[in-house]
Amino acid sequence: MSWPVKTIAERTGDLLPGSPWTAALYVLLTILAVTAFMTVTGLVLIYAERKIAAHFQCRLGPMRVGWHGVLQTIADALKLLLKEDIVPRDADALLHILAPVLSFAGMLLVMIALPMSPSLQVADMNIGVLYVTAVSGLGVLGILLGGWSSNNKWSLLGAMRAGAQIISYEVSATLALLVVVLFSGTLQLSGIVQSQEAGWWIWRAHGCGIVAFAIFLIAGTAEINRTPFDLAEGESELTAGFHTEYSGLRFSFFFLSEFLNMFVLAAMTSTLFLGGWMPLHIGHFTVFNGVMDIIPPGLWFTFKTTGMIFLIMWFRWTFPRLRVDQLMRLEWKILLPIGFVNLFVSAACVVTGCYFFAR
Amino acid sequence: MTGEQIMFYLLGGGAVLASAAMLLPPMGRSPIHSAISLIVSFFFLAGLYALLSAHMLSVLQIIVYAGAVMVLFTFVIMLLNLNADELQESRITPGRIAAGILALFVFGKLATAIQLTTAGAQSVDLSDPGFANFGSVPEVGRMMYTTFLVPFELVSVLLLVAAVGAVVLAKRSMKYVDRPLPPPAGYEHPAPSDDEGGHDAHAHGGGH
Numbered sequence: 001m002s003w004p005v006k007t008i009a010e011r012t013g014d015l016l017p018g019s020p021w022t023a024a025l026y027v028l029l030t031i032l033a034v035t036a037f038m039t040v041t042g043l044v045l046i047y048a049e050r051k052i053a054a055h056f057q058c059r060l061g062p063m064r065v066g067w068h069g070v071l072q073t074i075a076d077a078l079k080l081l082l083k084e085d086i087v088p089r090d091a092d093a094l095l096h097i098l099a100p101v102l103s104f105a106g107m108l109l110v111m112i113a114l115p116m117s118p119s120l121q122v123a124d125m126n127i128g129v130l131y132v133t134a135v136s137g138l139g140v141l142g143i144l145l146g147g148w149s150s151n152n153k154w155s156l157l158g159a160m161r162a163g164a165q166i167i168s169y170e171v172s173a174t175l176a177l178l179v180v181v182l183f184s185g186t187l188q189l190s191g192i193v194q195s196q197e198a199g200w201w202i203w204r205a206h207g208c209g210i211v212a213f214a215i216f217l218i219a220g221t222a223e224i225n226r227t228p229f230d231l232a233e234g235e236s237e238l239t240a241g242f243h244t245e246y247s248g249l250r251f252s253f254f255f256l257s258e259f260l261n262m263f264v265l266a267a268m269t270s271t272l273f274l275g276g277w278m279p280l281h282i283g284h285f286t287v288f289n290g291v292m293d294i295i296p297p298g299l300w301f302t303f304k305t306t307g308m309i310f311l312i313m314w315f316r317w318t319f320p321r322l323r324v325d326q327l328m329r330l331e332w333k334i335l336l337p338i339g340f341v342n343l344f345v346s347a348a349c350v351v352t353g354c355y356f357f358a359r
Numbered sequence: 360m361t362g363e364q365i366m367f368y369l370l371g372g373g374a375v376l377a378s379a380a381m382l383l384p385p386m387g388r389s390p391i392h393s394a395i396s397l398i399v400s401f402f403f404l405a406g407l408y409a410l411l412s413a414h415m416l417s418v419l420q421i422i423v424y425a426g427a428v429m430v431l432f433t434f435v436i437m438l439l440n441l442n443a444d445e446l447q448e449s450r451i452t453p454g455r456i457a458a459g460i461l462a463l464f465v466f467g468k469l470a471t472a473i474q475l476t477t478a479g480a481q482s483v484d485l486s487d488p489g490f491a492n493f494g495s496v497p498e499v500g501r502m503m504y505t506t507f508l509v510p511f512e513l514v515s516v517l518l519l520v521a522a523v524g525a526v527v528l529a530k531r532s533m534k535y536v537d538r539p540l541p542p543p544a545g546y547e548h549p550a551p552s553d554d555e556g557g558h559d560a561h562a563h564g565g566g567h
Binding site: 094125141144 | 414495
């Protein structure tokens with residue numbers, strides 16, 4: 001069974017010679033759909049986080065608005081939109097306004113490259129992995145500028161911590177990501193998914209896959225500033241870190257992009273290591289593969305991404321927050337050496353063809 | 360004008376504007392605004408690379424310059440935390456004049472170098488099948504490890520030197536950190552729990 005990929009960008013390209021206005025409308029609708037998808041995903045994730053956090057602590061969580069509190073985030077979002085939007089007097093007004101937009105724009109640009117199913121991907125670049133790494137770097141700038149422009153010591157400290165942390169952990173995340181690029185032999189995201197037709201890289205790569213998966217997950221959790229790496233906004237030390245001075249709509253932009261970061265991390269992890277939209281296949285077991293193919297690819301992607309999101313939320317209630325020096329030691333003295341050795345071993349595996357179901 | 364030319368003038372104009380904004384007031388007056396203008400200009404340059412079919416180079420431009428280098432720049436600017444009157448002064452010092460002349464000299468050298476390399480060059484049609492892989496990752500990698508292997512390795516040695524230099528500098532400052540600081544004037548040692556240092560505390564007349 002082959003998996004032809006048809007992206008939305010390609011469909012727009014098909015429309016272009018005949019009717020440019022339809023193509024333009026198509027582009028506009030795509031932008032609207034992606035933005036709407038981001039907003040709804042953000043709302044769902046916030047609700048999920050509150051419910052999961054509550055049940056981990058034997059509480060009920062939001063229960064009042066709607067059935068089991070499902071409308072709670074919508075009510076909260078409305079409240080945030082109606083709140084006063086404050087720019088502190090001594091803040092750098094231009095950058096203060098620009099920062100949340102920057103971190104949200106970075107998210108939007110990542111979102112168009114994610115392969116959600118063979119027919120649901122906005123653009124499929126031949127350098128997809130590099131592209132995702134590049135544009136997700138915009139988020140750091142948003143955080144740094146937000147912290148600096150607030151003209152507040154807590155904000156500045158939070159931003160500094162976030163900047164140092166994200167830049168450091170990006171090294172390990174990229175090293176882990178290179179392992180998958182080595183095995184699949186392509187930087188195209190849909191190509192990486194298709195290369196896992198005989199099995200997911202997490203188990204097919206003879207141990208290298210699972211090590212890279214662990215490194216990527218740890219480094220990714222640090223990059224999105226989530227517990228146990230949430231020093232950037234450690235409440236007990238820095239009030240709210242880089243977004244202390246933010247309120248109303250612009251705070252919600254930061255908040256939303258934080259949750260969408262988690263979605264992107266989960267989606268990227270499942271794309272690289274768990275086969276993305278590719279069903280669970282085992283080599284040449286055609287009957288087993290056929291049964292698995294009954295479930296459509298879009299659902300596979302959803303299941304895997306949801307599972308990863310649950311895992312990341314689980315971390316939050318399992319591990320205590322690290323100290324700054326522990327954070328740096330974990331990256332430079334533990335994760336980075338392991339990542340380098342893992343990259344060498346997997347290069348040897350690829351060259352010798354020593355992995356499961358190598359062609 | 361073709362679509363490509365329109366895009367070239369848009370991106371190039373954007374890059375020039377952003378670079379001008381980096382140097383001139385009102386943006387140029389604050390270092391952090393200058394840094395932001397520089398980032399914007401890098402993005403326009405990345406667009407120009409993409410227009411030249413060098414997709415990998417354009418993404419690397421964003422990762423390395425806009426992502427890593429400029430984040431470090433903003434980081435350092437924030438750490439320096441220059442105050443307003445330090446930034447207001449715009450005196451013309453001999454050092455600044457020398458720097459300006461040096462910059463002009465480097466600019467002139469670069470311009471002649473670009474002219475020399477493009478003098479005998481012919482324009483090629485990128486839609487030609489022979490250029491199907493132009494600018495793609497495998498093609499760039501192949502060129503880096505065959506034609507341009509020696510410059511590539513020399514650049515990596517340069518990076519190694521920079522890394523070793525950073526370690527040496529960090530080690531030197533560590534010496535001062537490791538040595539315990541002398542107590543400030545008028546500091547009283549707290550009463551020690553054992554008998555050994557007890558005399559000192561009494562000698563200083565500490566009332567405990």
